[in-house]
Amino acid sequence: MSSKQAAQHFVLYEKNPERFAELVLHIDKLWGQSTCKVMQCSQCGFCYSYPYVAGDERFYSLAYIRSGYPKWKWEFQVTYDVLRRNLCSNGKLIEIGAGDGAFISKIAKEVLPKVNIFCTEFSEYGRHQIEILGIKCVPKDIRELSGQEYEKCADVICLFQVLEHMDGLDVLFEKMNWLLKPGGSIFIAVPNQNMIEFNELNGALLDMPPNHIGRWNRRCFETVGNKHNLSMEDYQVETSDLALMIRQFINYRFLRNCQNADSLSNKLRKIGINSYIDRTAQALGVAINAVMAAPALISLIKDKSNLGNSQWVHFVGK
Structure with missing residues (x-):
């Protein structure tokens, strides 16, 4: 697709031509060209944008007007159930891309003290909501964290609907291993590749880069887990209403x-x-x-x- 097609997906030219034009120029800058392809690996089925470049803060400020986040989601509940059974009250949890804190709000009430929870979130609105909860939140890419206080500090790392937005996967998984204590858990939720394909083949929304740049499946996760010395404990697909x-x-x-x-x-x-x-x-x-x-x-x-x-x-x- 072209940068104009991508921009039209997020901001209709007919409704907001100025913001549309800004978005086209910024997508061109991200891609380094005016077109992008979506490719698929013949080995594991991973779909990815080419160029494989994630949207940045400027892209998201143009593409979306953030008015709120979901209050609770299926992946929150599945993860909460595991943590409730297995995580000690002195454990430490990092959530990457924590939105407005819907998940960690419940964790802080029922599983861990607030001081043991740390978040990253670029959205100013989201960070403000998390800080109101009394939980530390920084506007940083998790890959930028350094210092002894972070090394092997986490019993749990969570990424809910974040991984599909990210490039630099080897650096990301290496950083999570650096953050994670031996035997610690990483919980990841991403869109269902089958649902994306169904939508695209039946006239519904395309999974448009540079918003989503990777589409995952079980085999993809097995591959990346093996590469980064992570054992897959469980894998589930949501059954929706x-x-x-x-x-x-x-x-x-x-x-x-x-x-x-x-x-x-x-x-x-x-x-x-x-x-x-x-x-x-x-x-x-x-x-x-x-x-x-x-x-x-x-x-x-x-x-x-x-x-x-x-x-x-x-x-x-x-």
């Missing part, structure tokens, strides 16, 4: 259609006269897409066991 999956798919189809300047969806989304009319127009667009999506929805219902939003892995350091 069918009604939620259907609503999400229909909305994603509407958003994909909005990217076509000649489409009815695009015209409905850019109305913007006032909030009520804008919401009504978008609801109409979503309803039209629901009708058009009927064949794909039948496939979604048949394959729902493989199409949860997230996959989760638990590594143990050696």
